[in-house]
Amino acid sequence: MYRIKITAVTDTLDIKITKTSQSKLAETELTDLPFGKVFTDHMFVADYINGEWKNFEVLPYGPIPMSPAISALHYGQAIFEGMKAYRLPDGSISVFRADKNFARFNKSATRMAMTNIPEEVFMKGIAALINLDRDWAPSAANNSLYIRPTLFAMDAVLGVKASADYKFVVLTTPAGPYYNKPLRVKIETHYTRGADGGVGAAKTAGNYAMSMLPTQQAQAEGYDQLIWTDAKEHKYVEESGTANLMFVMDNKIVTPEVRETILDGVTRDTVLxxxxxxxxxxxxxxxxxxxxxxxxxxxxxxxxxxxxTAATITQIAEIGFEGTIHTLNDPANRPVSAAIAKKVNDIRYGLVPDEFGWNWTI
Incomplete structure (x- = not known):
């Protein structure tokens, strides 16, 4: 066990480092991994207690002690982000668009009446974790180190109110593509993901919980995912189960505008x-x-x-609506999305100059 001190703009973050006694890396094949099932050796944790961020630590990945009465379990105060780090040609590791994810994380926290996290805790915690587990970052094409920051309420009180205390945890997992084939999707016209005045624009756990039953039903019908529609009329497409939606019409990119029912996707902004x-x-x-x-x-x-972030750019091959399947052009012959995907990947993997300043090298 040792400590590192990372000097931030406003403070010095004292991070305690406790290394695992036995790494799992040697027994892990970093290619062709199932998404989100294999975790690296360590995790970063921090606590918000009595109005103060404290207990910054990178420690071996494993269970976290907590009361069964914590309000995250009973009242749903839990948010997260999805980020990716990439192995560059020189062997260094770059986190893609971390500032955008940080901003959205706090936007979600605000909507869920949770404390915001300081930038130095978010960024320096991720950096400390990746530095320790940097050998876990895959080098194969279309592979990455997926980063999952999460914040959840820790008050052990059965009462409907915003929690006073929170725990911040960052996990990392080497990952291949989330989808390995073009999608067959169903337009959902009964269930809804987000309603006006709701939390659709927040990346909160409950949004995903409410999507599971209709997604299961769609998968039983042979679909891979859903296209959600607006809650009021089910007239307008909004987003897919794990991603924003884009269409090419007359050689233009057409996408649903961001509103309070639609997540402001980082990859969406990148593609545009x-x-x-x-x-x-x-x-x-x-x-x-x-x-x-x-x-x-x-x-x-x-x-x-x-x-x-997970889906990257995944083609949609078929769209089902009220029992009818609408087949699109061959996914292998789509020049617009192919050109965009190539440039996005070239930037993320350091194959071309980063003209947007999106890569944060660690």
């Missing part, structure tokens, strides 16, 4: 910025189910894909 740099037009607006289906039928809609 790269698309602009490649000269493609962008339309951020409400997109109706009727428009999507009509433009598939007329050939105007030539590409559809999901974008997210």
């Amino acid at each position: 910025e790269v698309a602009k740099s490649l000269g493609y037009g962008i339309e951020e607006r409400r997109v109706s189910v009727e428009e999507v289906l009509e433009k598939i039928a007329s050939g105007v809609l030539t590409e559809a894909f999901a974008v997210g």
Whole structure:
């Protein structure tokens, strides 16, 4: 056990480091891993107690002692982020768009009446963890080190109110692609993911819990995922189960505009910025189910894909609506999304200059 001190802008973060006595790395094959099932040797933890952040520690990955009465379990105060780090050609490791994830993390915390986390705790905790477990970052193409920061309420009180105390935990897992084939998706017109005035724009655990039953039902019908529609009329497409949605119509990128029912995706923003740099037009607006289906039928809609940290850029091959399957163009012949995906990947893996300043090398 030892300590490192990382000097931040406003403070010095004293992080205690406790290394595992036996690494699992030698017995782990870092290629072709199932997503999110194999964790690295260590995790970062910090506590918010009595109005103060404290107990900064990187320690062996494992169970965390907690009361069965903590309010995260009973009242759902829990948020998280999804981030990725990439092995660059020179062997260094870069975290992609960490500042954007940090900002969204605190936006989610605010919506869920949770404490915000200081930037130095978020960033320096991730850096300390990755530095210790840097050998876990895969070097194979389309592989990454997935980073999962999470914050949850720790008050052991049965009462409906915002917690006073919280725990922040960062986990890392080497990962391949979340999806390994183009998707068959169903437009959902009964269940809803987010409603006006709700928490759809927050990356909170409950949003994913409420999606599980309709997703299971869709998978039983042969679909991979859902396309959620608005809660009021089920007239407009919003996002997919794990990603934002994008369509190519007349060689332009058309995507549902961000609103309080839609997560402001980091990969969504990345794709739009790269698309602009490649000269493609962008339309951020409400997109109706009727428009999507009509433009598939007329050939105007030539590409559809999901974008997210886990999903990256995943092609949509078929869209089901009220029992009818609408087949799109061959996913292997989609020049717009292919060009965008290539540039995004080249930047993330350090194969071209990072003209946007998105890579944070650790």
